[in-house]
Amino acid sequence: MANGNTLLDARDVTIRFGGLTAVSHFNLAIQPHELVGLIGPNGAGKTTVFNMLTGVYKPTEGEIFVGGVSTHEFKPYQITALGVARTFQNIRLFKELSVLDNVKIGGHIHYKYSTSAAVLKTNRFHDAEELADREAMELLQIFGLEARAGYYAKNLPYGDQRRLEIARALSARPKLLLLDEPAAGLNDRETRDLMQTIHDIRDRFNIAILVIEHNMELVMGICERIIVLSFGKTIAQGSAAEVRANPVVIEAYLGEPAEAAGL
Numbered sequence: 001m002a003n004g005n006t007l008l009d010a011r012d013v014t015i016r017f018g019g020l021t022a023v024s025h026f027n028l029a030i031q032p033h034e035l036v037g038l039i040g041p042n043g044a045g046k047t048t049v050f051n052m053l054t055g056v057y058k059p060t061e062g063e064i065f066v067g068g069v070s071t072h073e074f075k076p077y078q079i080t081a082l083g084v085a086r087t088f089q090n091i092r093l094f095k096e097l098s099v100l101d102n103v104k105i106g107g108h109i110h111y112k113y114s115t116s117a118a119v120l121k122t123n124r125f126h127d128a129e130e131l132a133d134r135e136a137m138e139l140l141q142i143f144g145l146e147a148r149a150g151y152y153a154k155n156l157p158y159g160d161q162r163r164l165e166i167a168r169a170l171s172a173r174p175k176l177l178l179l180d181e182p183a184a185g186l187n188d189r190e191t192r193d194l195m196q197t198i199h200d201i202r203d204r205f206n207i208a209i210l211v212i213e214h215n216m217e218l219v220m221g222i223c224e225r226i227i228v229l230s231f232g233k234t235i236a237q238g239s240a241a242e243v244r245a246n247p248v249v250i251e252a253y254l255g256e257p258a259e260a261a262g263l
Helices: 046-053 077-084 099-106 115-120 123-142 158-171 188-203 218-222 240-244 247-254
Strands: 006-017 021-032 034-039 061-066 084-086 174-182 208-212 224-232 233-238
Touching: 006 046, 006 123, 021 046, 021 224, 034 046, 034 188, 046 123, 046 174, 046 208, 061 240, 077 084, 084 158, 099 123, 099 247, 115 208, 123 188, 123 224, 123 233, 158 174, 158 188, 188 218, 208 218, 218 240, 224 247, 233 240
Parallel strands: 034 208, 034 224, 084 174, 174 208
Antiparallel strands: 006 021, 006 061, 224 233
16 A cells, blocks of 8 residues: 555556557555565566556556656656666667766766766866766676676676666666566576575665566565566465465466476
């Protein structure tokens, strides 16, 4: 239930593409410091939900509030300024830029100077750039990437690219971080490390996290609350134990007994 401290409040959100209803009457309220999972089979509408929450898509019906502010007419960068940042299922880094510059770009909304200040290299420009460098390096240190700050992003191993994308999202100083399949392509060790990292950044930055993930070990291991989508509709929500034992989830999401599915 939403209250005065609610970071994000999606109310009866529906989106249609032509005759297809991709998401139907979706509701979600996220409070500060929560760690919430959004799961479901391929095509269930999970990434579509993320796209609505971040302004990429505008809902056909319903309304979304961030910090009590309706985002109906907001563009993605305006929603970012309200405190929502995200990663993507398919990594979207600036491959030809350095690791450091990728993180700095994520935080650009916080570094204010005019075009003339940049051209003239004024003190204000240098102060802002020094702050951006310092904050970006601090994030890279958290993810063990500081030694690769000067590398082109395209030259990082896949797992490091995943971590870099999370660091870039954090550079926007979000209150709510949306992670779209952060464990995709990671091996078991990297996934276990990611689970600890997600916990650590939630506590270190005092933010809420909403994560889409197919890896059930990750979702069940870290999420305090889980929402399950199937064909664009919410079919269950609750704790990991409640979702794991829900026969509707087992049938719709997995199509097999819970024991065989590893839930």
